[in-house]
Amino acid sequence: MATRFGDYQSEIYLHGLAGTKPPFTTDLAALEEEAAARLPEDGFGYVAGGAGSGATMRANREAFDRWKIVPRMLAEATDRDLTTTVLGDELPAPVLLAPIGAQTIVHPDGELATARAAASLGLPMILSTVSSHSVEAIAEAGGSRWFQLYWPSDAEVCASILGRARNAGYTALVVTLDTWTMGWRPRDLDRAYVPFLNGEGLAIPFSDPVFRSRLAKSPEEDLPAAMLAWMSMFTGTDFGWHQLSLLRELWSGPIVLKGVQHADDARRAVDAGMDGIVVSNHGGRQVDGALAALDALPTIAGAVGDRIEVLFDSGVRTGADVIKALALGAKAVLYGRPYAYGLGLAGEDGVRHVLRCLLAELYITLGLAGYRTPSELSPSLLRRG
Ligand SMILES: Cc1cc2nc3c(=O)[nH]c(=O)nc-3n(C[C@H](O)[C@H](O)[C@H](O)COP(=O)(O)O)c2cc1C
Numbered sequence: 034m035a036t037r038f039g040d041y042q043s044e045i046y047l048h049g050l051a052g053t054k055p056p057f058t059t060d061l062a063a064l065e066e067e068a069a070a071r072l073p074e075d076g077f078g079y080v081a082g083g084a085g086s087g088a089t090m091r092a093n094r095e096a097f098d099r100w101k102i103v104p105r106m107l108a109e110a111t112d113r114d115l116t117t118t119v120l121g122d123e124l125p126a127p128v129l130l131a132p133i134g135a136q137t138i139v140h141p142d143g144e145l146a147t148a149r150a151a152a153s154l155g156l157p158m159i160l161s162t163v164s165s166h167s168v169e170a171i172a173e174a175g176g177s178r179w180f181q182l183y184w185p186s187d188a189e190v191c192a193s194i195l196g197r198a199r200n201a202g203y204t205a206l207v208v209t210l211d212t213w214t215m216g217w218r219p220r221d222l223d224r225a226y227v228p229f230l231n232g233e234g235l236a237i238p239f240s241d242p243v244f245r246s247r248l249a250k251s252p253e254e255d256l257p258a259a260m261l262a263w264m265s266m267f268t269g270t271d272f273g274w275h276q277l278s279l280l281r282e283l284w285s286g287p288i289v290l291k292g293v294q295h296a297d298d299a300r301r302a303v304d305a306g307m308d309g310i311v312v313s314n315h316g317g318r319q320v321d322g323a324l325a326a327l328d329a330l331p332t333i334a335g336a337v338g339d340r341i342e343v344l345f346d347s348g349v350r351t352g353a354d355v356i357k358a359l360a361l362g363a364k365a366v367l368y369g370r371p372y373a374y375g376l377g378l379a380g381e382d383g384v385r386h387v388l389r390c391l392l393a394e395l396y397i398t399l400g401l402a403g404y405r406t407p408s409e410l411s412p413s414l415l416r417r418g
């Protein structure tokens with residue numbers, strides 16, 4: 034049954050009558066400012082930062098701002114339904130939670146809080162390989178879950194982690210291709226800060242029997258050595274397209290490639306028998322000067338048609354942004370930094386508040402633009418302006 038996400042608006046107004054305000058802003062475009070003022074510098078800086086001068090991070094937003102929605106009137110859009118089927122999963126809305134690593138840097142509950150909030154709304158969470166909690170611990174939070182792979186160079190460690198994810202009920206695998214080494218990130222470099230050096234984001238390998246078998250001493254006995262062992266293998270640096278078949282042998286469910294920015298790479302994903310792609314530049318955290326992800330989307334969507342599921346991230350902030358990405362060819366979006374800010378500001382409730390704001394804004398804006406369902410959206414509803 035379709036969910037009336039717009040109800041969050043009336044709920045907030047009614048609570049207001051009783052003297053209660055939302056936990057923090059409902060203006061998702063302004064959330065980063067509130068997080069900047071209230072979160073510790075290291076955690077906030079790591080989440081907010083981008084590669085190099087930040088040009089691509091800014092371009093991601095500017096690309097959304099260049100597209101304008103042209104609303105239609107008397108379109109009988111009262112009765113909306115955001116339900117969307119992605120890779121066989123029926124989602125209540127075309128939104129998934131993007132993989133974000135080491136979430137305890139912004140809140141002690143980290144990914145556990147995120148998983149609970151996502152589950153309470155029925156949205157799939159994509160758990161990062163560099164998570165602060167194990168695949169099994171997150172599975173206990175319930176809800177629909179996908180697993181994001183940073184593809185280890187040690188094939189047996191890779192097989193072990195994927196086996197655990199599969200046994201713990203993760204349905205789809207998202208293989209991130211754009212981050213086989215960390216981009217040049219001045220905001221972190223200036224503070225000589227990266228979460229993993231503080232031991233955060235290492236729960237999955239540290240709880241993995243095969244990874245542990247590679248160590249002379251356990252992580253509990255010699256943390257620096259265990260960290261270094263993981264750093265040296267956690268993304269292989271010389272994989273090629275032909276090796277995707279290795280992952281296919283290890284994973285029987287759908288496989289999605291994340292970080293596709295060129296139509297030829299999207300076609301190669303189809304040829305390699307992949308089930309989906311995420312058009313993404315990793316939120317501008319990898320190649321400074323790379324094109325805005327939204328600008329890459331229409332060409333890529335056109336190149337692959339319906340041969341593969343096209344998902345999108347990088348720069349999505351508001352409900353209107355979701356509409357624009359869907360109109361330009363995405364089936365669904367991955368939502369990133371904003372929920373991490375919500376987590377930092379108010380834990381599980383903060384993530385839920387951010388997601389409910391996004392879904393309510395999407396639901397309301399879709400109707401006011403004159404549309405009932407995501408499948409009705411096409412480029413014709415947008416103008417460059
Ligand atoms: C703090 C942080 C950590 C991230 N960690 C991962 C990760 O572990 N795996 C991954 O595939 N993407 C990771 N990403 C990228 C996101 O999945 C997503 O592509 C990006 O946040 C989209 O940009 P946006 O948040 O500006 O919309 C991370 C992003 C941020 C901000």
Ligand SMILES: CCCCCCC(=O)C(=O)O
Nearest residue numbers: 134163212213214215318
């Ligand atoms: C080798 C790069 C590790 C990055 C891990 C987290 C991430 O994806 C991000 O910070 O962005």
